[in-house]
Amino acid sequence: MLSLGTALAFAGAAVAAGFAGSGSALGVGIAGQAGSGVVSEDPDKFGNVLVLQALPGTQGIYGLLIAFIIVLNIGVIDGNIKDLTTAQGWALFFAGLPIGIAGFFSGIYQGKVCAAGIYLCAKRPEETGKGIIMAAMVETYAVLALLISFIMVNGVKL
Amino acid sequence: MPHPSYEYAVGRISVFSRRMLTAAQLRRIAEATDVTEALALLLETGYGGNLTPAQVVHTEIDYVIRAQLQMSRKMVWELTPDPDLTSLFLLEVDTHNIKTFLKARLMGIEAPDVLIEGGVFPLDFLKDCVYNKKYDKLPDAYRIAMNKIEIDLQRSIDPLLFSAQIDCAMFKHIKSVLDKREEEGFVREYFTLMADFQNARSVIRSRMLNWNSDKLRPMLLDCGEIDHSVFIEGMDTPLEQLGAKLNRGPNGKLISQTIEEYVATGNVPILKRRMETALMNVLRAVKWDVSTLGPIIGYLMGREAEAKALRIIFGAKRAGFEIELPELYA
Numbered sequence A: 001m002l003s004l005g006t007a008l009a010f011a012g013a014a015v016a017a018g019f020a021g022s023g024s025a026l027g028v029g030i031a032g033q034a035g036s037g038v039v040s041e042d043p044d045k046f047g048n049v050l051v052l053q054a055l056p057g058t059q060g061i062y063g064l065l066i067a068f069i070i071v072l073n074i075g076v077i078d079g080n081i082k083d084l085t086t087a088q089g090w091a092l093f094f095a096g097l098p099i100g101i102a103g104f105f106s107g108i109y110q111g112k113v114c115a116a117g118i119y120l121c122a123k124r125p126e127e128t129g130k131g132i133i134m135a136a137m138v139e140t141y142a143v144l145a146l147l148i149s150f151i152m153v154n155g156v157k158l
Numbered sequence B: 001m002p003h004p005s006y007e008y009a010v011g012r013i014s015v016f017s018r019r020m021l022t023a024a025q026l027r028r029i030a031e032a033t034d035v036t037e038a039l040a041l042l043l044e045t046g047y048g049g050n051l052t053p054a055q056v057v058h059t060e061i062d063y064v065i066r067a068q069l070q071m072s073r074k075m076v077w078e079l080t081p082d083p084d085l086t087s088l089f090l091l092e093v094d095t096h097n098i099k100t101f102l103k104a105r106l107m108g109i110e111a112p113d114v115l116i117e118g119g120v121f122p123l124d125f126l127k128d129c130v131y132n133k134k135y136d137k138l139p140d141a142y143r144i145a146m147n148k149i150e151i152d153l154q155r156s157i158d159p160l161l162f163s164a165q166i167d168c169a170m171f172k173h174i175k176s177v178l179d180k181r182e183e184e185g186f187v188r189e190y191f192t193l194m195a196d197f198q199n200a201r202s203v204i205r206s207r208m209l210n211w212n213s214d215k216l217r218p219m220l221l222d223c224g225e226i227d228h229s230v231f232i233e234g235m236d237t238p239l240e241q242l243g244a245k246l247n248r249g250p251n252g253k254l255i256s257q258t259i260e261e262y263v264a265t266g267n268v269p270i271l272k273r274r275m276e277t278a279l280m281n282v283l284r285a286v287k288w289d290v291s292t293l294g295p296i297i298g299y300l301m302g303r304e305a306e307a308k309a310l311r312i313i314f315g316a317k318r319a320g321f322e323i324e325l326p327e328l329y330a
Helices: A004-041 A043-073 A086-123 A125-155 B006-017 B023-030 B035-044 B053-057 B061-079 B083-107 B123-132 B140-153 B159-181 B186-208 B213-219 B228-234 B239-245 B249-265 B269-285 B294-319
Strands: none
Touching: A004 A043, A004 A086, A004 B006, A043 A086, A043 A125, A086 A125, A086 B006, B006 B061, B006 B294, B023 B035, B023 B294, B035 B061, B035 B294, B061 B083, B061 B294, B083 B123, B083 B140, B083 B159, B083 B186, B083 B294, B140 B159, B159 B186, B159 B213, B186 B213, B186 B228, B186 B239, B186 B249, B186 B269, B186 B294, B213 B228, B228 B239, B239 B249, B249 B269, B269 B294
């Protein structure tokens, strides 16, 4: 039987991977719809559109990374799941929140910026780089959240 | 069939809008030495779609413009995520077609060249309605107006009046859709501005023709912010004070300034021109609002403005006079 602490750690991993992944899925979906519209009329733009569509996918990777570190630390990978105290469990749960929440919202908003970048690419292909830079600005906050989640996870002594 | 998403629709529109005529292209066409050269320059831009030179040689510029407009309307209709609101911008086409069918029926002729494809209702459907005098399948506002027109036609034929009644029906229908949808965005702003401006123009026109208030009343359109009674009172207001009189509601200031400009210059076309600019500005404001119909409607109305500009340019070229280049959306 798992302790409450271990269950909370699982919840932290689930929040990190689940929310950040959902944000990415929504963001990539938004950009993908915009991209399909452009490529249906101008297939030559596929390369540029693909880069912009892929950008909101990174939040999901960040979430997965934090979730992976959490489950690795509590011994899920090697089959020896540790019995964590409730305090340790809460600490790991809160460690998963920054990337979960920031990943969710930044994924959606980055998707919208990427969609706008795709429209920019359709109208002025030579300005695609600027569209990518603007989309990357949103990424900053997902990276900051990843950083703090990473520090928090590593700060929990098991 | 599910409607496409805004993202997909705006993506396609972004590509299409690159094919719209720019001010520079329009200027080059206007500066061509003759109509043939102007037409060649126009076709070089890809305007009119896949028309072959053989098709164009034997045809009028209007054929090319209509082909392009029909393509644009059809495309917008296919990809709009909100057909209800989009249809309001295509109603002008249906209104024109209903008037044409009615006039053709009364005159006992066919008028296929005047009809326009690309409205909300198929031409065959409208023809069937008008020729069989069965308007049950039309929206309520049109049905009521057309049934009234049929009764009036048994007494006398007044083309101006029935044309005004059909226009009024269009705006009544637009208002009912906007109210039902509780739409408060740019679509309402657009039609409200149009109705107020058209009503102000009707007052000016009525005064120039020495009409009385009774003759003006059926010409006034619903959907505006300024009450009809203000326009009626405007008939007896000194012209110098008419601008101030109509300065009510969100569109009042613009209308007032336009009327004062008209009073100062005596330039009648300025009323229409200022209205078109104001309407275009409403659409330009939502050009990048990609989660709304803004870019889609902007493209559609931009194509309409482009067509108007081309008709003016080619008309002036044929008649041999200089014109001021009309405003474009792009």
